[in-house]
Amino acid sequence: MTEMLRLPAEKSYAAELVALAVGDSARRPAGWALSPRRVVTYLMGGTAEDGTIITPKYVGNQRLIETAVATLATDRALLLLGVPGTAKSWVSEHLAAAITGDSTLVVQCTAGTDENQIRYGWNYAQLLAHGPSREALVPTPLMRAMESGKLCRLEELTRMGSDVQDTLITVLSEKMMPIPELNGAVYAARGFNVIATANNRDKGVNELSSALKRRFNVVVLPLPDSADEEVAIIVKRVGEMAQGLELPAPKNVADEVARVVSIFRELRSGATEDGKIALKSPSGGLSTAEAIAVMVGGISQATFFNDGALTPDMLAANMIGAVVKDPVQDKAVLGEYLETVLKKRRGFEGYYASLTEML
Ligand SMILES: Nc1ncnc2c1ncn2[C@@H]1O[C@H](COP(=O)(O)OP(=O)(O)O)[C@@H](O)[C@H]1O
Ligand SMILES: [Mg+2]
Structure with missing residues (x-):
């Protein structure tokens, strides 16, 4: 098999995640692979019950990570904010890996991101041949996360246009995505949530609308103190x-x-x-x-x-x-x-x- 250049966190740290799951009897939110405490241990480092060393992923204030993890257990989404290079993407990947075992449902938001990349797109050959149907619909990472009850990561949320950002409002508040073409909707399975990252140097490019802001808890990742x-x-x-x-x-x-x-x-x-x-x-x-x-x-x-x-x-x-x-x-x-x-x-x-x- 060809060697991969970089594996997602859940693969590179599979041994740690398996070790942390052993004897994890604490209460956990629906759809979570680990209890919140164990997720924090995975991020901050420590020792698993079987003695496996858990390497620290994030170096910094544990309370910030606890707040982030606690947020994801609620119906509010998480926004990691900070200047470039403060480990926002890194933390987001590891949170998704520890909580749902899948950090790969990612949308990289840019000025060119349109609604079809957030909601769903169409396979036009199918669409023309058979008309709108579930088979002709191309799900986005967000839609797949909703259907499977996983975390969707939205990288650099504020880089995409405000109108596109606002398509998230229904998803985050109603936990459903209407599909008018099929006269239906996708309802989010338990465990679904969103982790977004944004760079506060980009502020002003496409500020989050206040309607959307209210759906997120913001955790600011600081530059290292010393x-x-x-x-x-x-x-x-x-x-x-x-x-x-x-x-x-x-x-x-x-x-x-x-x-x-x-x-x-x-x-x-x-x-x-x-x-x-x-x-x-x-x-x-x-x-x-x-x-x-x-x-x-x-x-x-x-x-x-x-x-x-x-x-x-x-x-x-x-x-x-x-x-x-x-x-x-x-x-x-x-x-x-x-x-x-x-x-x-x-x-x-x-x-x-x-x-x-x-x-
Ligand atoms: N506090 C920190 N703890 C651990 N790694 C950090 C920290 N700050 C920065 N890094 C490292 O910096 C690199 C870049 O982080 P990244 O997540 O891409 O930044 P951002 O998305 O905030 O721009 C990663 O390799 C990450 O490990
Ligand atoms: Mg980043």
């Missing part, structure tokens, strides 16, 4: 991703992550760590996810072009790519940071040299 927490998240994810890509992890990964994170955090917050120098921030978000991508790219480059040595010049090009989203403004911001801060900082000589050279 540099240490952010470093821990990145080191963990980079380790997992390098392993998945069969790249050997260089010994100094954690040290370089700490340096990259300190640079990113200073630029993001607009001040040096000691608070002494005010800085301009670049236009991009410089998220945790971007730092992860910089590190994985650097490890790949180090493996194939530098005998596995993870040096600043292996990271510099990707760091510039992450910082400089606007070629004029951000370039100046980074240049100023290099000259006023990094030039004099001990332990960052390599970064100063490579970044200056490539900028």
Whole structure:
């Protein structure tokens, strides 16, 4: 069999999910594969009854995850909100995997998403040959989730037009989807709910209507509080991703992550760590996810072009790519940071040299 590049969470973490189900006698909502407490353990990490280690998926405040899980047990849908790279999609996938064993019912919302991708479409050959019938109808992930009592994930909800978003109102409030062409409707099976994600930097693009907002409980996923927490998240994810890509992890990964994170955090917050120098921030978000991508790219480059040595010049090009989203403004911001801060900082000589050279 061909090896898959990436498996859905319920497949990659199947052993953990099986272990968590053993002896799970606590009360659980209809249609759930695990009790809410076990779902939280799956996300936050811990030990299953049989001793299986459950790896932490989300690093952060457990209460946020409890709120998210509790919401999904009610008739309200869940909206994960946050700046890019705060693990919204990641948490949404793992919640769906743990709760219904299926994280694959996903709609990626874009400005081009239309009603047919949310409600249902038609197989036109069938439709022309036999007229409207259940066989001619092409169900969307949302419709399949309703029929099977599973969770539907709507990624980047606010990117699609408001009129299309509003097609969700009936689904969320009545738990049914009318199909006027067939003079019928699909009724949601117990267990059905929706997890949406939205980026609060996109705000204003297509703000949720207040009617729709009322159907969601919003959980805001924050950027990591401290540099240490952010470093821990990145080191963990980079380790997992390098392993998945069969790249050997260089010994100094954690040290370089700490340096990259300190640079990113200073630029993001607009001040040096000691608070002494005010800085301009670049236009991009410089998220945790971007730092992860910089590190994985650097490890790949180090493996194939530098005998596995993870040096600043292996990271510099990707760091510039992450910082400089606007070629004029951000370039100046980074240049100023290099000259006023990094030039004099001990332990960052390599970064100063490579970044200056490539900028
Ligand atoms: N608090 C966190 N805990 C665990 N992983 C995190 C955290 N923050 C970011 N990540 C990692 O960042 C990466 C990108 O997250 P993603 O879910 O795509 O972000 P978003 O959808 O919010 O833009 C994922 O690999 C995820 O593991
Ligand atoms: Mg996302």
